[in-house]
Amino acid sequence: MKIPGEKLIIRIWESVADKGIGSIFRPAQIRREGLANLEIRRAELLALAQVECEIKDIRNGVKELSDFSLKLPFADERRVKSHLRIEPVINTESLIEKVGLQGLADNLQKEVNISKALIYAEESVMQDDAEPSDEKVEDDWIYRWKDCASQISSDDMQRLWGRLLAGEVKQPGAYSLRCLEFVRNLSQREAKLIERVLRLDLEGAIWSGFEVEDGALRYAEYLELESLGILTGVTGNISNNITTHEPGVRWIRFLRSYQKGLLITHDDLNAALKIKGYAVSALGLQMKTLAEFECDENYLRKLGQFAKEQGFSVEIVDYLLKDGYYMFSNAIQL
Incomplete structure (x- = not known):
C-alpha cells in the first residue's frame, strides 16, 4: 500500500x-x-x-x-576524601x-x-x-x-x-x-516578523499603502526587514507602473496572494496601475517557501479598492493553476 x-x-x-x-x-x-x-x-x-x-x-x-x-x-x-586541606586545591x-x-x-x-x-x-x-x-x-x-x-x-x-x-x-x-x-542566526522574534511580512507578498512585492491598523507592519519593522535582507526599497519606496500582460487584446493583470488573487482589468490598453511598495529579495523568496501562508483577504480588498480608485475593474477570485493556465472561481466584484 x-x-x-x-x-x-x-x-x-x-x-x-x-x-x-x-x-x-x-x-x-x-x-x-x-x-x-x-x-x-x-x-x-x-x-x-x-x-x-x-x-x-x-x-x-x-x-x-x-x-x-x-x-x-x-x-x-x-x-x-580529606577535610584537612586548607590551601586552595583544584x-x-x-x-x-x-x-x-x-x-x-x-x-x-x-x-x-x-x-x-x-x-x-x-x-x-x-x-x-x-x-x-x-x-x-x-x-x-x-x-x-x-x-x-x-x-x-x-x-x-x-x-x-x-x-x-x-x-x-x-x-x-x-x-x-x-x-x-x-x-x-535568526531569532524567534525575527522569524515571526518575517512571517508577518511575507503573508503580504504579492508577486514578489509588498504594497506600502496597507495601514498599520489593518494589519500592516510599522515602518521601523519594514526597515529592520530591509537590514535583514528580506526586503529592498524600504528607504526608497519603489514605484511600479503595472501594465497589461496581453497587449492588443485587453488590459488584464492577475496578482496572486496564496489561495486567492486580484483579477484587474481596464478598457484602456494603455492604462497603468500605479503602486508603491517594497520588493521581496531573493533571500525573502526562499524564506517564503518555508511556511504555509493563508491569504489576507483584508489586504487584498484594500489593494483592490486602491486599484478601483484608479479606474480599474477589480475582482477577488479563487484560482487554480493547471497546465500553465489560470482557472478562476468564486469571483467577488469590488
Missing part, C-alpha cells in the same frame, strides 16, 4: 543516513512501514523529550555517568569528570535537536506525492544543515529546519548556504 509522502520521506533519510546524521533512531537502516502514521512521530518525540529530561539532570548534577551505564577512563574509584579529577558530563550533555542535546528536525522534515512532506528529484543534495549542504540544526532547541525553529531539509530534498539547490547561515 502506497503511503502519502513515502518516497520523499525515504529520500530524506537516504540523504543523511550515510553521514551519521539522525543516529538516535537510525530509521533509514530499516524499512519504515506505516511511515506516515502520526503515532510513530508522537512516540519518537516523547522518547526525545525523556532524553532531554535526562540531559537536564546531567547538567544539574542529579545524574552521573554511572546512571547511564557509562564509565569515563579517567574516573578514579579510589578517591581520597580537584582536577572532579573538574575533568564535570567537563566530561557537560560534554556528554551537549552532544546528547545536539543529537536530540537533529532528530527532532528530521521528524519535522518527515511531517512536512507526509501528504506530498511528488517524485523525489534525481539530483542529490550536496554533501556540503547536508553537513552545514546538520551543524546548524544541532544548535537549535526551540520547537518552532526545529520545524523551520525540518522544512529546510525537506525542501532541499524535493528540489536540490532551492536553499543556498547563505540562506542556511541566515536562518542559523
Whole structure:
C-alpha cells in the first residue's frame, strides 16, 4: 500500500543516513512501514523529550555517568576524601569528570535537536506525492544543515529546519548556504516578523499603502526587514507602473496572494496601475517557501479598492493553476 509522502520521506533519510546524521533512531537502516502514521512521530518525540529530561539532570548534577551505564577512563574509584586541606586545591579529577558530563550533555542535546528536525522534515512532506528529484543534495549542504540544526532547541525553529531539509530534498539547490547561515542566526522574534511580512507578498512585492491598523507592519519593522535582507526599497519606496500582460487584446493583470488573487482589468490598453511598495529579495523568496501562508483577504480588498480608485475593474477570485493556465472561481466584484 502506497503511503502519502513515502518516497520523499525515504529520500530524506537516504540523504543523511550515510553521514551519521539522525543516529538516535537510525530509521533509514530499516524499512519504515506505516511511515506516515502520526503515532510513530508522537512516540519518537516523547522518547526525545525523556532524553532531554535526562540531559537536564546531567547538567544539574542529579545524574552521573554511572546512571547511564557509562564509565569515563579517567574516573578514579579510589578517591581520597580529606577535610584537612586548607590551601586552595583544584580537584582536577572532579573538574575533568564535570567537563566530561557537560560534554556528554551537549552532544546528547545536539543529537536530540537533529532528530527532532528530521521528524519535522518527515511531517512536512507526509501528504506530498511528488517524485523525489534525481539530483542529490550536496554533501556540503547536508553537513552545514546538520551543524546548524544541532544548535537549535526551540520547537518552532526545529520545524523551520525540518522544512529546510525537506525542501532541499524535493528540489536540490532551492536553499543556498547563505540562506542556511541566515536562518542559523535568526531569532524567534525575527522569524515571526518575517512571517508577518511575507503573508503580504504579492508577486514578489509588498504594497506600502496597507495601514498599520489593518494589519500592516510599522515602518521601523519594514526597515529592520530591509537590514535583514528580506526586503529592498524600504528607504526608497519603489514605484511600479503595472501594465497589461496581453497587449492588443485587453488590459488584464492577475496578482496572486496564496489561495486567492486580484483579477484587474481596464478598457484602456494603455492604462497603468500605479503602486508603491517594497520588493521581496531573493533571500525573502526562499524564506517564503518555508511556511504555509493563508491569504489576507483584508489586504487584498484594500489593494483592490486602491486599484478601483484608479479606474480599474477589480475582482477577488479563487484560482487554480493547471497546465500553465489560470482557472478562476468564486469571483467577488469590488
